[in-house]
Amino acid sequence: MKKIGFIGAGNMGGALAAAVSRTENSVFVCCAHKENAEALAAKIGATATTVENIIDVCDLVFLGVKPQTLPDLARSVKPLIEKRKDRICLVSMAAGVTCSRLAALFGDCKIIRIMPNTPVSIGEGVILYCLTQSAAEYEDLLCDALSMAGTLHKIDEAIIDAATAVSGCGPAFVYMFIDALADGGVKCGLAREKAQLLAAQTLIGAAKLCIESDKQPSELRDEVCSPGGSTLRGVAALEQGDLNGIVISAVEAAYKRTRELSGE
Numbered sequence: 001m002k003k004i005g006f007i008g009a010g011n012m013g014g015a016l017a018a019a020v021s022r023t024e025n026s027v028f029v030c031c032a033h034k035e036n037a038e039a040l041a042a043k044i045g046a047t048a049t050t051v052e053n054i055i056d057v058c059d060l061v062f063l064g065v066k067p068q069t070l071p072d073l074a075r076s077v078k079p080l081i082e083k084r085k086d087r088i089c090l091v092s093m094a095a096g097v098t099c100s101r102l103a104a105l106f107g108d109c110k111i112i113r114i115m116p117n118t119p120v121s122i123g124e125g126v127i128l129y130c131l132t133q134s135a136a137e138y139e140d141l142l143c144d145a146l147s148m149a150g151t152l153h154k155i156d157e158a159i160i161d162a163a164t165a166v167s168g169c170g171p172a173f174v175y176m177f178i179d180a181l182a183d184g185g186v187k188c189g190l191a192r193e194k195a196q197l198l199a200a201q202t203l204i205g206a207a208k209l210c211i212e213s214d215k216q217p218s219e220l221r222d223e224v225c226s227p228g229g230s231t232l233r234g235v236a237a238l239e240q241g242d243l244n245g246i247v248i249s250a251v252e253a254a255y256k257r258t259r260e261l262s263g264e
């Protein structure tokens with residue numbers, strides 16, 4: 001059982017802390033406002049504490065503050081980290097902040113960079129991660145700590161922005177598709193609530209089949225399209241509206257903006 005700390009436990013840090021609290025590890029949280037940390041700790045069975053105590057006792061320390069707060073945080077904690085640099089590993093979830101930038105801020109210590117997406121809050125997230133060489137010994141602990149948050153994917157930092165445009169931004173694109181699928185159902189006479197449930201559940205099933213079968217998405221699509229049938233008419237309408245092109249443009253636009261934000 002290891003000690004896992006969260007400095008900053010709002011939307012994303014809080015969701016990850018909740019997932020870690022469902023493992024064998026002990027969780028320590030702190031926020032800018034003590035009462036926020038206490039409320040979260042009571043809810044998930046963690047310990048609310050201070051930044052200093054987290055750095056003093058924890059093995060893995062997640063940085064869940066906003067990227068713009070990192071420099072101030074780094075200034076105040078760098079001397080404490082320096083003292084424990086061989087026994088602590090920092091895990092940053094800050095969008096667009098590279099491992100080298102983190103090393104410049106926090107000094108010569110072990111660093112892991114992750115990029116989670118919002119379904120981590122129900123244990124179905126995608127968590128991208130990349131390690132600095134010195135943090136390799138913490139990989140197993142990271143994977144164990146986040147095992148209840150979703151699936152982990154180790155990637156080269158050079159492609160993290162591209163992967164972020166798919167899995168980090170992707171949930172927003174998927175919700176838009178669910179909304180549109182449901183709107184279509186409502187237009188054809190379904191009640192909104194029923195249409196949304198059918199649309200969302202259809203995405204879950206189709207996505208699982210895509211992962212679990214050894215077929216390409218285009219083959220799976222063809223299996224739904226009988227010759228001269230209704231699905232084919234719908235597919236033709238999507239092709240006419242250039243669904244493929246629009247989605248590719250959305251991912252590319254998100255990728256470009258991620259690169260801009262990370263200053264690359």
Ligand SMILES: NC(=O)c1ccc[n+]([C@@H]2O[C@H](COP(=O)([O-])OP(=O)(O)OC[C@H]3O[C@@H](n4cnc5c(N)ncnc54)[C@H](OP(=O)(O)O)[C@@H]3O)[C@@H](O)[C@H]2O)c1
Pocket residue numbers: 007008009010011012013014030031032033034036037051063064065066067069073093094095115116117118168
């Ligand atoms: N939200 C997402 O979908 C998402 C996705 C991927 C990555 N991320 C990354 O996750 C990080 C957090 O984003 P978020 O959306 O979770 O932000 P958030 O909800 O605003 O949470 C920020 C947290 O940081 C705390 N905090 C601020 N200053 C602090 C300090 N000096 N010491 C300790 N705690 C401090 C806040 O405490 P109080 O609540 O008391 O103010 C709050 O708990 C960001 O780096 C973001 O890039 C977010």
